[in-house]
Amino acid sequence: MPTVRIPTVLRKHTAGEAKVAAPGSTVREVFDALIATHPGLGEDLLEDDGAVRGFINVYVDDEDIRYVSGIDTPVEDDGEIAIMPAVAGGAG
Amino acid sequence: MRAGDIAQAVGNTPLVALPNLSPEGYTVHLKLEGHNPTGSVKDRVAAYLIREAERHGLLQPGQRVLEPTSGNTGIGLAAICKVKGYPLTCVMPENTSEERRQLLTMFGAEIVFSPATEGSNGSVRVAREMAAADPDVHMPFQYGNAANALAHYETTAPEIIADLPEVAAFVAGLGTGGTVTGAGKRLKAWNPAIKVFAAEPEYGDLVYGLRNLDEGYVPEVLDQGVLDSRIKVNSLKALTATRELAEREGIFAGVSTGASLVVAQRICRRLPEGSHVVALSPDGGWKYLSTGAYAPGDVKEIASAISGTLWA
Numbered sequence: 001m002p003t004v005r006i007p008t009v010l011r012k013h014t015a016g017e018a019k020v021a022a023p024g025s026t027v028r029e030v031f032d033a034l035i036a037t038h039p040g041l042g043e044d045l046l047e048d049d050g051a052v053r054g055f056i057n058v059y060v061d062d063e064d065i066r067y068v069s070g071i072d073t074p075v076e077d078d079g080e081i082a083i084m085p086a087v088a089g090g091a092g
Numbered sequence: 093m094r095a096g097d098i099a100q101a102v103g104n105t106p107l108v109a110l111p112n113l114s115p116e117g118y119t120v121h122l123k124l125e126g127h128n129p130t131g132s133v134k135d136r137v138a139a140y141l142i143r144e145a146e147r148h149g150l151l152q153p154g155q156r157v158l159e160p161t162s163g164n165t166g167i168g169l170a171a172i173c174k175v176k177g178y179p180l181t182c183v184m185p186e187n188t189s190e191e192r193r194q195l196l197t198m199f200g201a202e203i204v205f206s207p208a209t210e211g212s213n214g215s216v217r218v219a220r221e222m223a224a225a226d227p228d229v230h231m232p233f234q235y236g237n238a239a240n241a242l243a244h245y246e247t248t249a250p251e252i253i254a255d256l257p258e259v260a261a262f263v264a265g266l267g268t269g270g271t272v273t274g275a276g277k278r279l280k281a282w283n284p285a286i287k288v289f290a291a292e293p294e295y296g297d298l299v300y301g302l303r304n305l306d307e308g309y310v311p312e313v314l315d316q317g318v319l320d321s322r323i324k325v326n327s328l329k330a331l332t333a334t335r336e337l338a339e340r341e342g343i344f345a346g347v348s349t350g351a352s353l354v355v356a357q358r359i360c361r362r363l364p365e366g367s368h369v370v371a372l373s374p375d376g377g378w379k380y381l382s383t384g385a386y387a388p389g390d391v392k393e394i395a396s397a398i399s400g401t402l403w404a
Contacts, residue, residue, distance in 0.1 A: 055310070059324055064292075067321035082324070084294070086310055 002030050002075045005082040013040035027058060028071045030081055045083070055086045099142070099172050102128055102135045103247045107255045107370065112340040113333075113353065118360040119368045120353065121256060122343065123248070126376030130167045130195075133248075133374040137270060138168030140243035141232035142176065151230050156181060158222060158229040160206075160215035163192035164375060165234050170199035181229070183219040185211060191379040211295065212267075235268050236312035244274030252370055253282055260367035263356045264374075265348045266290040266322065269314025271372055276318040287320040287363070291355040291371075293348065294326040323358065325351040328395040331385060333357075334377070338386070346380055349373035 001021045006014050014020050022037070024030035035042040045053065051071070052058055058065045059082040065073040075081060095101035105127045114120040125133035141159075145151035157173055158181045159166060166182035173180040180201040184192070187208035196203055204222070206214035216235060223231040234240045248271065252259055262279055264271040269290075276288035310316075327347075334350030337343045349371070356371040363369070377386055383398050 062294075062324045064322040064324075066316070067319065082294075084324070 001077065002079045002081055004030060004034055005080065005084075007083055007085055009085065010041060010044055010083065013038045013044070025074060025077075026069075026071070027060060027065055027073045027075060027081060030075055031071070057084045057086055058082070059084065098129050098175055099139045102139045104251060107252065108341075108343065110337075110341050110343075110353075113336060113357070115357055115360045117365040118363070120356045120360070121368060121370050122337075122345070122349065122353070122373045123252065123370055124343070124345075124373050124376075126345065126373060126378075128168075130164075130171045131375055131378065132164040132168065133271065133372065134161075134164035135168040135171075136243040136247055137165055137234055137240050137268075138172050140239040140246075141165075141169065141234060141237060142172050142178075144237075144239035144242070145230060145232055151178065153177065154179075156229045158219060158226075158231045159183070159234065160212070160219035161234070162212055162215065163188050163196075163379065166201060167192065167195050167199070169232075170196050170201040173201070174199050181222075183215045183222070185215055189380055190382050195379070234270065234313070238313070240268055240270035240313050241274030241277070241315075244271050245278045246274075248372070249275040249278030249282075252279065256368055256370060258368050259283075259286060259370050260363050261287040261289060261356075261359060261369045262372070263289045263291055263352045263359070263369065264372040265352055266292040266314070267348075269311045271374075273313060273315045273318055275372070277315070280318065287359070288318055289355050289359050290319050290322040291348075291351040292322055292324040293330070293351055294324045321359075323355045325354045327399045328392060329354050331395045332391050335386070335391060338377075343373075344377045344386075345373045346375040346377050347385060348375070 001023050003019050003021050005019055022030045022033040024033050047053055060073050060075050061079055106124045107121050108124055110120045110122060128135035154177060156179045159169055160183045162184050170180055181204060182196055182201050183204045183206055185208050186205040193203060206218040219231060223229055262275060272288055272290045279286045330347050330351040333353045334345055334347050337345055352371040356369045360369060384394060385398060
């Protein structure tokens with residue numbers, strides 16, 4: 001089952017857990033499963049139309065899903081989805 | 093190679109192949125920006141920020157310059173501002189390395205610290221507040237100034253094209269977005285088949301921890317449309333690659349270089365065999381020695397011990 005890394009600000013919905021496993025073969029399926037078991041996550045993670053909110057980056061195995069297939073990006077069974085807040089750069 | 097002053101000595105950096113760290117069948121090259129006058133790619137940006145401000149009449153003789161910077165841009169600006177007679181204030185996170193503070197102070201810059209927990213976003217916030225409160229300062233603002241990307245459009249990319257016309261992909265770190273946007277656009281204008289990848293540092297929980305998801309920040313300079321993908325690299329992978337560079341290629345680089353190298357190695361297999369990939373090395377490792385990043389010992393322990401300051 002894929003694991004999802006939860007940023008600190010969203011851990012209030014996961015009882016403080018930094019990593020949560022959820023079933024699915026795409027980001028959408030995994031998010032649906034995750035939101036079903038952790039209802040508060042949906043509102044913080046997604047817009048009303050189901051898109052990922054603007055200042056959140058979602059990665060599958062380190063790659064930003066915007067450049068793969070968006071929320072329909074496939075996830076391997078041992079894959080990792082990471083949810084990260086957008087941050088301005090380091091070596092500036 | 094002669095130059096009339098330090099601002100004219102910027103650029104024309106070496107492009108060095110990595111025979112020992114390129115995936116089989118591919119060649120990864122590093123553009124060593126540590127060879128710029130103050131030791132980083134940001135000398136290009138600093139020179140353009142000042143040049144464009146002067147050209148557009150935004151900067152008067154003796155006027156104070158104010159900029160949020162975690163170090164390299166500040167150091168580049170400090171050298172140029174010193175020579176040109178502009179006093180400089182840099183706003184930077186309080187967890188940046190001691191070397192950077194000493195360099196800035198030596199060049200005569202004033203330093204204002206922003207909270208470490210807010211990362212670069214905190215520097216941006218504090219600098220904006222200071223600029224709003226003082227109409228006499230000029231804030232070039234590298235995160236939103238087109239001169240940042242222009243420096244790479246007009247200098248970095250043409251140098252790569254001249255040295256390696258067959259380049260198939262370009263990788264650079266994602267900070268302000270100036271390098272990937274400016275160099276990426278120029279490379280694609282020259283050959284639309286060239287792929288552009290951003291290596292995004294994965295910060296520690298310290299930086300992400302207090303971030304409100306409604307207050308994220310995407311720099312105005314970054315044109316996400318130029319990117320073919322964006323891949324994050326954690327501290328351990330970046331540090332491991334950085335240390336391998338020294339051990340196997342004799343190149344002593346900063347940790348952002350390791351992050352770009354990781355991405356360059358990863359994306360090679362998406363290209364036809366025999367392809368050449370250029371990864372931009374923003375700086376050498378000198379300014380980070382005091383962080384312990386290069387100290388002997390177990391790389392996992394070192395990465396976890398310094399993850400809070402690694403990307404600062």
